[in-house]
Amino acid sequence: MLSREEYLEAWSRWHGGADTQAPLVRGWLSLAHTLARPLAVLPPVAVTAAGAVVAAAAVPPAAAGGAWLVLAGLLVGLSGLLDSLDGALAIGTGRASQRGFVLDSVVDRLTEAAYAAALWAAGAPGWLAVCFGALCWLPDYLRARAGQAGVHRTGPISLWERPTRVAMAALTFAGAGMVSGLQVAGLDGASLVVTTGAAVGVLFGALGTAQLGRWLRGELAGPGPVPIPGPD
Template identity: 40%
Template sequence: MGWDDYVAAWSGLHGGFDPRTASLVVRGWVLLAYRIGSFLGRKRISPLTVTLAGLSLCLAVPVVIGLAGPPAGLAAGALLVLLAAFADGLDGAVAVATGRVTRAGYVYDSVADRLGEAAWLTAFWLAGVPAWLAVAAGAGSWLHEYLRARAATAGMTEIGAVTVGERPTRVSVAVTGLLLAPIAALVVPAWTTLVLTVAVAIWLLLQLAGLFQLTAAVHRALR
């Protein structure tokens, strides 16, 4: 599939959003995903294989942190989250580039995303974050995606709004927290848990803000 055809198909799956009109970072990421997705497609690697690889990386985060502990486990966890996020962007690219987009694949990808985020928050809990905060952050993420899915079922044809609580934001918060915590520990060891707790608190606040944005957009779309 050529670049223009890929953009047209990708845009159709993302509420009509054209990545060529987006920021340099977004355009660059979509182009990179297209090229790598096309390469994987030529190697006959299926979108589901990439999805499962990304989920496996996510599930490995709490295992690594539980076994290695801080600071090495936290740094390794940050790397795993980054790799998982990369895989998450590539499964869709493979599907679009090879013309293998399916409704089942869309559902599997969404389920894998939610399970992956639950694994990240489990890792934060293992590293000392209060359980109630980790659960609240996970619930906020789930509600954010559930609201959009139900709105689509009710007839909303677009994504509603690109909020401050989207998945890339969750990835950024998780990676930043896991990287800053071991650095803070070099100064004061007790700061490890503090930094991780602040990261999850920011995650939760962004989900709440995103829910407010998305609720307003859904109300306008379905009014």
């Protein structure tokens, strides 16, 4: 198993030279590395699959409402931790591959769709939950398309990276469960917290996407790659 610093350096290489010095990113990755060390014998793909299952499992307790919302928050947090664990296991033990990298990205997007579905099930307006999910997907889609256009750097760490999305969803559900049954200005406290959390997530997502877009505007200012001729 690589040391923490070796792991952070390798993780950065796999993610287009992403900065690992930002406190939130470094703390999240360091926690994953610490937890992964005693689990080094596990296959990373099994942990990836477990993360998807745990994220989907958050939807029923979110729909049940009440104190069950706390469980939904715990499951969301656990799914995010499992997502980091699979990367720590793959990179830290030298089992990282391009196939695993792509699979992990796909599962990330599926788990974020589950977070959006759980927000809707817990009482957030449908359009707000859809916006939350879309803004989870959009930054990574932009980075992927930019990579196809010849941009090989990941770019700045925005307000809306993967750890922020997980933390926002998990804290929203946990907070809603804690105030369940209370009335605030005639409104159900849990629904109010869920809606507010989703709205704050959408705001962070919009700001983070704008931050990334501003950087990409400069990166994509050149002529771009030469197109590959197609068949006549």
